[in-house]
Amino acid sequence: MKRQSNRSSQLFLTELMIAIFFFAVILAICIQAFSEAHRRSMESKELTQSVNAVSNTAEYFMVWDGDKAGWQEVFPEGRWEAEEFLIEFDKDFQPVAADGEYLLKMTIREEDGLKKADIGVTTKEAERTVYRLEVMAHGN
Amino acid sequence: MRKDGERRHSIDILFLVVIFLVFTFSALSALLLAVNFYQDTIDKSENNENARAAVAYIREVVHQNDKKGAVSIEPFDGTTCMKIRQEGDYLLYLYLKGGELRELYTKKGAKVSTADGQRIMKLKELEFETAAKDCYRILCTDSTGNTETILISIKTAGGRGR
Numbered sequence: 001m002k003r004q005s006n007r008s009s010q011l012f013l014t015e016l017m018i019a020i021f022f023f024a025v026i027l028a029i030c031i032q033a034f035s036e037a038h039r040r041s042m043e044s045k046e047l048t049q050s051v052n053a054v055s056n057t058a059e060y061f062m063v064w065d066g067d068k069a070g071w072q073e074v075f076p077e078g079r080w081e082a083e084e085f086l087i088e089f090d091k092d093f094q095p096v097a098a099d100g101e102y103l104l105k106m107t108i109r110e111e112d113g114l115k116k117a118d119i120g121v122t123t124k125e126a127e128r129t130v131y132r133l134e135v136m137a138h139g140n
Numbered sequence: 141m142r143k144d145g146e147r148r149h150s151i152d153i154l155f156l157v158v159i160f161l162v163f164t165f166s167a168l169s170a171l172l173l174a175v176n177f178y179q180d181t182i183d184k185s186e187n188n189e190n191a192r193a194a195v196a197y198i199r200e201v202v203h204q205n206d207k208k209g210a211v212s213i214e215p216f217d218g219t220t221c222m223k224i225r226q227e228g229d230y231l232l233y234l235y236l237k238g239g240e241l242r243e244l245y246t247k248k249g250a251k252v253s254t255a256d257g258q259r260i261m262k263l264k265e266l267e268f269e270t271a272a273k274d275c276y277r278i279l280c281t282d283s284t285g286n287t288e289t290i291l292i293s294i295k296t297a298g299g300r301g302r
Binding site for chain 1: 152174184192295
């Protein structure tokens, strides 16, 4: 009777250990999938906001009259450094004067009578380009 | 001897019960983690889409009517609207009424009010302002409180866009 009881508890323990093993394996796979989904969601948000910031800059570039001061009025947090216009953004993509997480950089050059703007958003530390766009305009 | 055997037996049971409780707790934690991850992803996705859909819609409407003098920001029936002049003396108004983005397409001179507009989507706030010449700034806050700010320029106004 006693042996039978010991055997049944051993059996239950073995069953439980097997269940925990499968549970651990499945949990590891699930956590991997969830963290991947979270990472993609964050990347998607980052890309959306970068596209928006770049599009806004491009929209103003299209009607820009050539006066650098105009940029400061439309984007008060932005600044000119030589021929580059810079806007810094915090992690929530709100424009900030300094110490931002992201950096929007616009470089303007003239080619064949056209003004071309290369606009890109990069992460400030890793210098990873999130989104980049080149636009052209004429008639300045 | 018998007492030893009984003690071992009760420890065996206790060990099994503890392992079973740990297993149950881990399973519940994993389930809650999954629910939180899913909820977070859905929330982020919704926040990403709502305000963005509204500004994308407005941007598209303005770009479809990208003509010199066609777009202006004007008061309309107690609210501020984006007024778009279309061909054949027709007007298109975009505005916020009763927590909804609305669109009203009407003939010039017709007696209309903001209540006549077609509902597009729910929004908390919608502001139009002139950022620069031929360039408008639109601030849009959706029902979840997510705010999007966009600039829309009238490219054909100066005839320079590409």
